[in-house]
Amino acid sequence: MTQDEILKRIKDIMTEVFDIEAERVTPEARLRDDLDIDSIDAVDLIVQLKPLVGKRMQPEAFKSVRTIGDVVDAIQALVSGDEPANA
Numbered sequence: 001m002t003q004d005e006i007l008k009r010i011k012d013i014m015t016e017v018f019d020i021e022a023e024r025v026t027p028e029a030r031l032r033d034d035l036d037i038d039s040i041d042a043v044d045l046i047v048q049l050k051p052l053v054g055k056r057m058q059p060e061a062f063k064s065v066r067t068i069g070d071v072v073d074a075i076q077a078l079v080s081g082d083e084p085a086n087a
Contacts (some may be wrong), residue, residue, distance in 0.1 A: 013049070017048060018045075
């Protein structure tokens with residue numbers, strides 16, 4: 001799965017689940033400051049992203065995530081097997 005495909009899926013989730021306009025969901029957009037995603041919303045986002053990875057995700061994989069680009073990178077690493085995910 002490419003980074004563009006992951007970004008597209010994240011945009012879909014952000015618009016469908018969180019009612020955020022797709023044009024606001026850019027790699028530079030900060031989850032908390034720009035998109036008003038709090039910690040509970042972040043958990044919901046991880047749950048929505050789980051099918052992309054196909055296995056259970058460790059919270060540690062998302063500790064340093066601050067932007068949409070960080071989310072894309074974290075998912076890309078999990079999909080490619082670069083990060084532990086706890087099957």
